[in-house]
Amino acid sequence: xxxxxxxxxxxxxxxxxxxxxxxxxxxxxxxxxxxxxxxxxxxxxxxxxxxxxxxxxxxxxxxxxxxxxxxxxxxxxxxxxxxxxxxxxxxxxxxxxxxxxx
Amino acid sequence: xxxxxxxxxxxxxxxxxxxxxxxxxxxxxxxxxxxxxxxxxxxxxxxxxxxxxxxxxxxxxxxxxxxxxxxxxxxxxxxxxxxxxxxxxxxxxxxxxxxxxxxxxxxxxxxxxxxxxxxxxxxxxxxxxxxxxxxxxxxxxxxxxxxxxxxxxxxxxxxxxxxxxxxxxxxxxxxxxxxxxxxxxxxxxxxxxxxxxxxxxxxxxxxxxxxxxxxxxxxxxxxxxxxxxxxxxxxxxxxxxxxxxxxxxxxxxxxxxxxxxxxxxxxxxxxxxxxxxxxxxxxxxxxxxxxxxxxxxxxxxxxxxxxxxxxxxxxxxxxxxxxxxxxxxxxxxxxxxxxxxxxxxxxxxxxxxxxxxxxxxxxxxxxxxxxxxxxxxxxxxxxxxxxxxxxxxxxxxxxxxxxxxxxxxxxxxxxxxxxxxxxxxxxxxxxxxxxxxxxxxxxxxxxxxxxxxxxxxxxxxxxxxxxxxxxxxxx
Numbered sequence: 001x002x003x004x005x006x007x008x009x010x011x012x013x014x015x016x017x018x019x020x021x022x023x024x025x026x027x028x029x030x031x032x033x034x035x036x037x038x039x040x041x042x043x044x045x046x047x048x049x050x051x052x053x054x055x056x057x058x059x060x061x062x063x064x065x066x067x068x069x070x071x072x073x074x075x076x077x078x079x080x081x082x083x084x085x086x087x088x089x090x091x092x093x094x095x096x097x098x099x100x101x102x
Numbered sequence: 103x104x105x106x107x108x109x110x111x112x113x114x115x116x117x118x119x120x121x122x123x124x125x126x127x128x129x130x131x132x133x134x135x136x137x138x139x140x141x142x143x144x145x146x147x148x149x150x151x152x153x154x155x156x157x158x159x160x161x162x163x164x165x166x167x168x169x170x171x172x173x174x175x176x177x178x179x180x181x182x183x184x185x186x187x188x189x190x191x192x193x194x195x196x197x198x199x200x201x202x203x204x205x206x207x208x209x210x211x212x213x214x215x216x217x218x219x220x221x222x223x224x225x226x227x228x229x230x231x232x233x234x235x236x237x238x239x240x241x242x243x244x245x246x247x248x249x250x251x252x253x254x255x256x257x258x259x260x261x262x263x264x265x266x267x268x269x270x271x272x273x274x275x276x277x278x279x280x281x282x283x284x285x286x287x288x289x290x291x292x293x294x295x296x297x298x299x300x301x302x303x304x305x306x307x308x309x310x311x312x313x314x315x316x317x318x319x320x321x322x323x324x325x326x327x328x329x330x331x332x333x334x335x336x337x338x339x340x341x342x343x344x345x346x347x348x349x350x351x352x353x354x355x356x357x358x359x360x361x362x363x364x365x366x367x368x369x370x371x372x373x374x375x376x377x378x379x380x381x382x383x384x385x386x387x388x389x390x391x392x393x394x395x396x397x398x399x400x401x402x403x404x405x406x407x408x409x410x411x412x413x414x415x416x417x418x419x420x421x422x423x424x425x426x427x428x429x430x431x432x433x434x435x436x437x438x439x440x441x442x443x444x445x446x447x448x449x450x451x452x453x454x455x456x457x458x459x460x461x462x463x464x465x466x467x468x469x470x471x472x473x474x475x476x477x478x479x480x481x482x483x484x485x486x487x488x489x490x491x492x493x494x495x496x497x498x499x500x501x502x503x504x505x506x507x508x509x510x511x512x513x514x515x516x517x518x519x520x521x522x523x524x525x526x527x528x529x530x531x532x533x534x535x536x537x538x539x540x541x542x543x544x545x546x547x548x549x550x551x552x553x554x555x556x557x558x559x560x561x562x563x564x565x566x567x568x569x570x571x572x573x574x575x576x577x
C-alpha cells in the first residue's frame with residue numbers, strides 16, 4: 001500500500017503551486033484555477049488523514065464533501081463576477097483592474 | 103433526539119431563516135405598490151429578530167455539540183441584527199432609485215443570508231459548521247459588493263473581494279486540515295483537550311488565523327479592504343465594516359479561547375504583532391486618503407486593531423470589552439456611513455474629502471451628527487468611543503501587554519489628527535461649490551437618531567456594559 005506521506009507530498013505541492021499561481025498569474029480565470037488547486041489540496045489532506053489515521057470515523061470525509069460543495073458555489077459566484085467584469089471592460093486581465101489603488 | 107432545541111437554543115437562526123423566506127415571498131408576491139413598503143417590512147422583521155435574540159435562555163448545545171448556545175451569543179446576535187437593521191434603514195434612499203428599485207429584494211435577501219452565516223459562525227461548536235457559516239457569510243457578501251452591475255468600480259471590487267476570500271478560506275482550510283490530522287476531531291471541545299502545541303499545530307494555527315484575519319481585515323490580510331470598500335455601494339460598505347467585522351472578531355475570540363487555549367503563548371505573540379501592524383499601518387495610510395470611503399476603510403482597519411486588544415488577553419474582561427467596543431463602533435461608524443450615503447445620493451456621487459468643504463453651512467444638522475460620530479471613533483471623552491477604548495485598553499493591560507497598550511495610545515493621537523481633518527473640512531475650509539442643502543428622508547433620520555443616541559448614551563449608561571459583563575467568559 002502507498003504510504004500516507006506520499007499523498008501529503010502531493011497535496012503540499014498542490015497547495016504551494018496554487019499559492020504561487022495566485023500570486024504570479026495575471027488572468028482572473030487563471031487565478032481562480034490556482035485557488036481551486038489550494039482548495040483541492042485541502043480535500044486530499046482531509047481524506048488522507050481520515051483514511052490513514054482515524055479510519056473508525058468519517059469526519060474528514062464529510063468535511064471534504066462539504067468543502068467541495070461550498071467551493072463549487074464560491075467558484076460560481078466568482079465566475080459570475082468575472083463575466084460581469086468582462087461585460088464592463090471587455091477584458092479579464094488583472095492589470096486592467098487598477099482603477100482603485102492606494 | 104430532542105428537536106425542541108431548534109426553537110430554544112437555535113431560535114435566532116430559526117427565526118432568521120423564517121424571515122429570509124418571508125422576505126423572499128414578499129418580493130415575489132407584492133406588486134409595484136407593495137414594494138414601496140419593502141424597507142419598512144424588512145426593518146420591522148429585523149426588530150423582531152433582535153428581540154428574539156435577546157430573550158433569556160440557558161446555556162446549552164444541540165446536535166451532539168455541533169451547535170452551541172451561550173447567553174453571550176444571544177447578545178452578540180442581537181447587536182448584529184441591530185447593525186443590519188440600521189444598514190437597511192440607510193440603504194432605503196439608494197434602493198428607491200429608479201435603477202436599483204427592482205433589485206431591492208435581492209439586497210435584503212443577500213444581507214439576511216450573510217447575517218444567517220454569521221449566526222452559524224458564532225454558534226458553531228465544530229469546525230465544519232464554522233466553515234459553512236463563514237462561507238455563507240462571505241459568498242453572498244461578494245454578490246453584495248458587486249451589486250452595482252453596470253458600474254466598473256463595483257465589479258472590480260467584487261472580483262478583488264471574492265478572490266481574496268477564496269484564497270484566505272483555502273489557507274484557513276489548510277490549517278484546519280492539519281488540526282484534524284493531529285487531533286482526529288473537529289469538535290471544539292475535544293480538540294482543545296488534544297492540542298499539545300507541536301510545531302505542526304502552530305503552523306496550522308497561523309494558517310487558520312489568516313482566514314479570520316481576512317474577514318476582520320487585519321494588516322497582513324487587509325489588501326482587499328480599501329478597494330472593496332471604495333467600489334462597493336455605500337450601504338454594503340457600512341455593512342462590511344461593522345457587522346461582518348464585529349461577527350468575525352467575536353468568533354476569533356471564542357475560537358482562540360475555546361479551542362486554542364493550550365497554545366495561548368503562541369497566539370498571543372501572533373496577535374501582538376498583528377495588532378501593532380494593523381493600528382500603525384492603517385493609521386499612516388488613512389492620513390493620505392482623499393476619498394472618504396477609502397478613508398473609512400483604513401479607519402476600520404485600525405479600529406479592528408483596537409478590537410484585537412480585547413482579544414489578546416483572552417480574559418472575561420476582554421470579551422465584555424470586545425462586545426461593548428463592537429456595539430459602540432457600530433453606532434459611530436454607521437452614523438458616519440449614514441451621512442456619507444445620504445450625501446452621495448443627494449449630490450450625485452460626491453464622496454471626496456474636498457467635497458465636504460463648507461458642509462456645515464449648507465447642512466448643519468448632518469455635519470453635527472457626523473462630527474459627534476467622528477469624535478466617538480477617535481475616542482474623545484464624553485462620547486461612547488472613549489469608554490469603549492478605555493475598556494479595551496484595560497483588558498489588554500490586565501493581560502500584561504503594557505508596551506502594546508502604549509503603542510495603541512500613541513496611535514489614538516495620530517487617529518485623532520485624521521478624524522479631525524474631516525471636521526476641519528466641514529466647518530472651517532470654505533468652498534465655492536459646497537454640497538447643496540437637502541432634506542433627508544425619514545428612514546435615514548431614524549437610523550441617524552438611533553446611532554447618535556448610541557454614541558451619546560452607551561458610554562454614560564453603565565447598565566449596558568454591566569449587562570454584557572454578566573455573561574462574559576474567558577480562558
